[in-house]
Each structure stands twice: as C-alpha cells, then as structure tokens.
Amino acid sequence: MTSTTTSTPVSAEVYEQVRCFYSRQMQLIDSGRVQDWVETFVEDAVIANNANPEPARGREIITRVAHRIVNEARENGVLHRHWLGMLTVDRLGPDSLATRFYAFVVETAKGGQPEFYRSTIGRDVLVRHGSGWQVRERYVTHDGS
Numbered sequence: 001m002t003s004t005t006t007s008t009p010v011s012a013e014v015y016e017q018v019r020c021f022y023s024r025q026m027q028l029i030d031s032g033r034v035q036d037w038v039e040t041f042v043e044d045a046v047i048a049n050n051a052n053p054e055p056a057r058g059r060e061i062i063t064r065v066a067h068r069i070v071n072e073a074r075e076n077g078v079l080h081r082h083w084l085g086m087l088t089v090d091r092l093g094p095d096s097l098a099t100r101f102y103a104f105v106v107e108t109a110k111g112g113q114p115e116f117y118r119s120t121i122g123r124d125v126l127v128r129h130g131s132g133w134q135v136r137e138r139y140v141t142h143d144g145s
Contacts, residue, residue: 007090026082034066041135049140077110095128119143
C-alpha cells in the first residue's frame, strides 16, 4: 500500500519536546488545574470532537467546558487519568507541527477499580510558544461515536 500524502517527521529533540508537552498537559487536566491546562492552548484555539455538534472556540469557552467536565467528575466521585501514546509528529512549517495520537481515559470511582472509560484519536496543530508549544487546533474522534 502506498501513501499519497507526504509528511516531514521532526527531529528526536522536537519529538521529545512534544511528548513532554503532552505529558504535562494531560497531568494538568487530570489534577483539575483547568486554568493552567487552558494556557497550553493559544488564545483563539479550537477544540472539536465527533461527540459534540459545536466546537469550543477560544480560551474562554474552552475554560468553561473544561471546568464543567472536571466538576462533573468530582461530583460523581470519579477520577480521570489520560494516557496518550502512538504519537506521530510532523512539521507543518518552521513554527508549527501536526500531531496524531491515541488517547485513552481511565475512570476510577472512589474506593473502586480503574475502568476503561474512553478511547479516542487526537489530531492537533501545535505552534511554537517561547521555548515550548501550544495547541492551536485539536480534533478528537471518539471511538464508537
């Protein structure tokens, strides 16, 4: 099978920067640090997924949605942990990257056993921000939706 799309993989150094960025980002949201998590997105970022009809556009809306999700989990007495893997990173331009990854969410009720909660594929556009990266666009496909 041949591919008709071309990609430009990044260096090992940039790949490791992105891997560390995602590790930090997932840990921020899992620990309920919504404001810190939202700052990993550009001001006019877009998050869309196939389970919701309208994308969240801009940090203000993304913040509201993230607070709602974190608060619902707390009210339901559950803890979410994100695991991100199978990461590919390709260069779009000098200061932008395209990433693709699998993301799983494990949910654990207080006193309960961890349960597999969600399986997704994520596609991000990252842009350089200082010495690191921020998300400009995130598109998530929920398996089974």
